[in-house]
Amino acid sequence: MESTALTRPVISATGLWTPPHSISNAELVQSYNAWADTWNRENEAEIKSGLMEPKTHSSVEFIEKASGIKSRYVVNKDGVLDPDIMAPRLPERPNEQISILAEMAVHAAREALKKAGRDPKDVNAVICAASNMQRAYPAMAIEVQDALxxxxxxxxxxxxxxxATFGIQTAADFIRSGNAKSVLVVNPEICSGHLNFTDRDSHFIFGDVATAVLVEAEDIAPKQHWKILGTKLKTQFSNNIRNNFGFLNRTAPEGVGxxxxxxxxxxxxxxxEVVPMVAEMITAHSSELGIPAGELKRMWLHQANANMNRLISSKVLGHEASDEESPTVLDTYANTSSAGSIIAFHKHSDDFRAGDKGLICSFGAGYSxxxxFVEKVG
Structure with a gap:
């Protein structure tokens, strides 16, 4: 979908909130290996009889080779690193207190609003676009709206x-149609709550964070902003990434554990399957917009896996991307789901000059x- 000059949506500002706690690969590996040793001792008879396979150790080298991740931020460190718990432990808050996910979103939102010089009362809508919602209702977005x-x-x-990218297009569509002038998109993610820290192949993948994107009509945007040149979305069903947690699990024989x-x-x-799908989507969309790959100063790709990003960017650009062409925050933030590409954009866009073009791109479960595509103004 392309924008018209009369109703062009822009990105006025972004915000980022980072948890205070970071876990290195070495810390995570020590915790996992201690858990694995305990599990192997407790199941020694079954392992010796061949009924079970022993748990093998993880390693810093394995994690970095498989993902490019070196550390991650989390909202609760002690629970994750405790071999007897291996999960974040967050105290439940009373209904009268702001929920932790909404609180994270508010922090990121306030930074975006401040950068844009925008009063919350001038915002018309809030979209909470994220993977890991902490409840079904009332909507997290409405709680954020109320808090702000x-x-x-x-x-x-x-x-x-x-x-996040689906949220940006939805916000942009509200601007294009005249149903809003200013839309706040927030992406709070406590990914550590849904990660199986006892699975060697994935115990290192996720981190926690919150981002915010303020999408507005061009005529009210601050002098420096990002023109949205075009947005495109795609979904294709796949079971290859899945999370079955939900309220219906209460009736499942094995339960939520x-x-x-x-x-x-x-x-x-x-x-x-995802690498060619995303590369082809980027190439097709850039062609529709008349933006050759050579005109892209930077691609802010979803921070899922360093090898995936390297291959996608090389397919689009025709050569292996430099750190400037495709920056990473994966090494310090890990995979933060919806927020990943927005963190990369937030941290690696200040050097853009008027007329420079770039691409924010996401990909994940669904597949989705x-x-x-954006262009710097001002």
Missing amino acids: GIEGFAFDMNVACSS APDKLFVQEGRKVFK AGTV
Whole structure:
């Protein structure tokens, strides 16, 4: 979908909130290996009889080679690193207190609003676009709206790791249609709550964070902003990335503790199928917009896996991308689901000059993918 000059949506500002706690690969490996040793001792008889396979150790080298991740931020460190718990432990808050996901979103939103010089009362809508919602209702977006003092309307949406780009297009469509002049998109993610820290193949993948994107009509945007040249979304059903957690699990025989109620994926299949899908989508969309790959100063790709990003960018650009052409935050933030590409954009866009073009791109479970081509103004 392309914008018209009369109703062009722009990105006025972004915001980022980072948790205070970071876990290195070495810390995570020590915790996992201690858990694995205990599990092997407790199941020694079954392992010796051949009924069970022993748990093998993880390693820093394995994690970095498989993902490019070196550390991740989390909202609770002690629970994750405790071999007897291996999960974040967050105290439940009373209904009268702001929920933790909304609180994270508010922090990121306030930074975006401040950067844009925008009063919350001037915002017309809030979209909470994220993978890991902490409840079904009331909508997280409405709680964020209330905390910030925003009038208008708010709603939640979940398209897994592509939630932010889907949220940006939805916000842009409100601007294009005249149904709003200013839309706040927030992406709070506590991914550590859905990660199986006892699964060697994925215990290192996710981190926690919150981002915000303020999408507005061009005529009210600050002098420096990002013109949205075009947005495109795509979905294709796949079971290769899945999380079965939900309220209906209360009736399941194995209950919410079963491994498939946490994050599971067929990593090799995801790599093989998502890389060409995303590369072809980017190339087709850039062609529709008349933007040759050579005109893109930077691609802010979803921070899922360093090898995936390297291959996608090389397919689009025709050569292996430099750190400037395709920056990463994966090494310090890990995979933060919907927020990943927005963190990269937020941290690696200050050097753009008027007329420079770039691409925000997401891809994830669903499968889902979104592209947002932007151009710096001012």
